[in-house]
Amino acid sequence: MKIKVDEITSVIEQEIAGFQNRMDVAQVGRVIEVGDGIARIYGLRGAMAGEMLEFPNGVFGQVFNLEEETVGAVIMNHYLSIKEGDLVKCTGELLSVPVGDALLGRVVDPLGQPLDGGPAIQTTDRRKVDVIAPGIADRQPVKQPLQTGVKAIDAMIPIGRGQRELIIGDRKTGKTAIALDAIINQKKYWGTPDAVICIYVAIGQKESTVAGVVDTLRQNGAMDYTIVVTASASDPAPLQYIAPYAGCAMGEHFMAQGKHVLCVYDDLTKQAQAYRQLSLLLRRPPGREAYPGDVFYLHSRLLERACKLSDENGGGSLTALPVIETQEGEVSAYIPTNVISITDGQIYLEPDLFFSGIRPAINVGISVSRVGGSAQVKAMKNKKVAASLRLDLASYRELEAFAQLGTDVDAGTRRKLDRGARMVKLLTQLQYEPMDTIDQIMVIYAGAQGMLDKVPVADVLTWEKQFLEFTRTSAVKLREDLNTKKDLTPEIEAALVEAISRFNATSALVAK
């Protein structure tokens, strides 16, 4: 039913009749310098740190520096319309963004304005962008897994809901791909109590890249539960600086409702560079690598907001996957070491692995999750599954050099090398094809227990695909039991061994 014209007229007349004009009183100042996204304002003696300022023509800024006679501000929109002498008003408010279900499926800028050509965001809820993280008493330990669908991660570097896990590596090593796989894998949980709302924050990236990411998410049905916040390379530095905080604020709205959120910050290196630009323009003293002295605090206060809330506070969680780009593998540079010390583990991607065909190019030897087994289902952390996998890979790495030299080795060493090569192959995965936890448990068990030793290394992934297809038709009860109990009980293990043996007996890939 449509609203009638006289109804609209009556609402307008009602509002006008009830309108009470009031004198507008505000603290003001005058612009004395403007350029490069920052402005210096004379006056505004009552301005507060971080307060929003209103410039002419609908432009907004934020107070950055409070000096004796002037205020240094960063300008959030386009600064070209501002000129010397313009009047600037204090708003008395801190920066906030719109939050709520209306943002799901949308692509927005860090101020919450839509960028996807869709209608305006209709929500009355707003949340401050820069807030203090929840205290110790409001949290509980991370113990619920966040399944990324990437075998190498879920088996050996498990991520829990509320954890901060850094994805670090050189350019073009697959960092964004891992984050996108994690987002796409949440599709199976959407609409269930374990649903995870995803927020992808793109900072300083090419708009074509972001368009590709949105398209990928849309094609995989992931945009239904995802918000994309973007401050591209052509956006002003202030927007790139606040983008991660805006995305986190949008996520905290859902976390406060007891829901689970995954925030990907891609990438924080560019946020640090934008912050450096603003700080240098506002003449803050430069420190190491010309970054301001509080660049650690820039990231720590963002990542501390990722947590698992206590049951009294709703039990919601916000998991953070920050991305850091290194230069030539230098993980001991300033920004990478800062973020490594803040997060609860890191996933390290190496170009050498990538170009040798191991994708995702995760160096499992030096990647770590400080939450560990607490964030894994019982079946996965069983010593015959993930623990065994880790030992096999560690032995393989030690002996890999012998394999390259082509020297003669004893039978035991040969066995370890063969097993390791198969496990490395087993951990490779196609992009945007996240794997279900149950499937991961079954195939890793098969590899760890030597049931793939007769399969040529090159056919391991084909074996995996065919075996999983086999279980969907011929081992349905096994899958149901594993899915329900999430534990490798003796009965389930026996059924799994039987299924693998039955498949191997008939598979052409297994040498007889």
Place this chain on the structure above:
Amino acid sequence: MAYITVQSETVGRVYAQSLINLATRQDALGALAVDVQTLQAVLSQSPQLQTLAQSASVSPEQKFAVLEKALTGHVHPLTMFVLRSMTKRDRLAYLDGFVFALDKLLKKLGGIIDVIIESAIALDESVQERIVAGIAKATGKVPALKCHVVPDLLGGLRIQIDDVLMDATVASHLAQLRKMLVNEVDQKLRARSAALV
């Protein structure tokens, strides 16, 4: 009004404060108040003077020679003394900042506040006096009034006292009404539309 740079005001304030300290000891603050108006008039009527003061190709002695010729007999000797000090230290480029800071500091000492009134039509003197008296009573300070006519305001007054702006103009009220109609009416109509569905 041309706005001075932060650097100019910062440097100028040092010399302005020194001049005030000297004048206080010699009980010459009243003369400084006159000197400020003289210097402001000179700078606004002869913008070339500031350009000369900032020029790198003219020697400090030549710059001061021009200032001395223009200002001797029109400003207090203490003011000339400070200007000579600025010249010796090659700080004459911050002359505008010095004058600005001196004006501000003297106003602060004298309890004077700048008041700017904007209205759609020119205000007659009785109205201005009433406004000045009201502000003086409310703030306990002496208002230094400047009036501007801005027809776009349509009616009412916009008064700026130092950093505080009070806007009771018709244009402001119309803007508030527009904002209210756009935001609140839109929300009410959406709520009604949702209820009908």
